[in-house]
Amino acid sequence: MQKKFKSSYPVLLFASLSLFFFVFHLANAATETISTIRQNCTGYANCYTSLSLWESTRQRDLVALNELETVIIEGVWTTPDTTAVTIDGWTTGPSNYINIYTATDARHSGVWDTSKYRLEVSSGPVINIMEEYTIIDGLQIFRNANAGTDNGIISLNVNNANSDVRISNNIIKGNGLGVGNYGSGIQGVYNMSAVFKIWN
Secondary structure (H helix, E strand, O other), X not given: OOOOOXXXXXXXXXXXXXXXXXXXXXXXXXXXXXXXXXXXXXXXXXXXXXXXXXXXXXXXXXXXXXXXXXXXXXXXXXXXXXXXXXXXXXXXXOOEOEEEEEOHHHOOOOOOOOOOOOEEEOOOOOEEEOOOEEEEEOOEEEEOOOOOEEEEEEOOOOOOOOOEEEEEOOEEEEOOOOOOOEEEEEEOOOOOOOOEEEEO
């Protein structure tokens, strides 16, 4: 009787290629850099007392550096963050994005909570997103408008069909006082090719 043997080379080749692509992916994965936002930064490195201060200090080309920027808002907040934020001056990409979120100790539970992080401003949009790959998750946002427009989060300049802006699990409100005022929780975008994902 003649015996037939199957070569193990295809299996070994597949395993070798799989290992190669796994190692290649790890070698080329973006490096995560972490900043924290706290009311009191005493004893903390890479810590900022407002989201606006973080943004103006950390602007850079994430693609060239092959980094992604993670911003964790944490700790006790007895007073609000009161400076509007414009996210601009960065270079971002699909793997080199900005991720801003609240940790459990600073995050609301689904209702407005003055003991948690909240961003309250009285002029301009509260957050203006001008970078194409940005995530905003778990914030409380209040636009205290006595005149003019009343916008929580605005993003009118993102115009890349491959963009990925995600806005999730936020509470956004405003008072909209004054005759002729108008407002929106989230406003965007003039260019319909941009990609926005919004959910709670």
